[in-house]
Amino acid sequence: MNFADLHLHTNFSDGTYTPEELTGRARQLGLAAVALTDHDTVEGCTRMAAACAAAGLEFIPATELTAEFDDNELHLLGYFVDTGNQTLLTEMVRFQKVRQDRVREMVARLNQLNIPLEADAVFALASCRSPGRPHVARALVMGRFCSSPDEAFERFLKKNRPAWVPKFKISALDAIALIHQAGGLAVMAHPGLNRTDGIIPDLVEAGLDGLECFHTKHPPSTSEHYIRIAKEFNLAITGGSDCHGLSKGKPLIGTVRLPYEYVEQLQARSRSKRSHAPAPRPALRAPH
């Protein structure tokens, strides 16, 4: 049986592997298909696609957007997005600017706590356009202010800790629309972490295409719970490890093995959606 891992990060966001290294790991693990879901960027997709093509692996371009709905934070995965879509790219530049400003703000708060970290040290270490808290954590470890990234989160960076800064988030409805206009499928990431099942019907109404039922932090009972909900709302079932390379201890790639039939179902959904595009208002579509 073939398996896929549809939730992976590279050093184009907060993962540690390059697209080529990640592809190498996927190949070693015998995966049939992978998706790259870096935060607020699709920059790594070109290199990952090339590496996967060379390795004989199927590749799905994607991204992960941080959004909110009714004060709940959620992450939306956009699968099969057109990585050259101008509106998507413009919006991502805006999200990246927000991330960079947030890093500066977190560093300013650390400075107030007498930790002489410099924002440039974080940016140099991140060397990507989507810096985030994991990079600040690593910079704190490198500067010997903390002994591990976990300690950095516990002491400073977790929500409501002294250097935590709230993050601007796009509304989930706008995020779904943004993914759709870029030709992608919008999938709610790791719903078991957010535990906000009540918002799922509203997201479905807004065009949500799928639920990430299988995830590293979903025990089997949670996966089964979300498979039931996905079936109830006719949503695609996806899954992935959410691997960040070595930044969160052991690399997780391949620890969640999504049966390949779900990849085929996702592809079929993508094809049928594209064949009906452009159809911004389905109600006005000509009958056929």
Ligand SMILES: [Zn+2]
């Ligand atoms: Zn996430």
Ligand SMILES: [Zn+2]
């Ligand atoms: Zn992720």
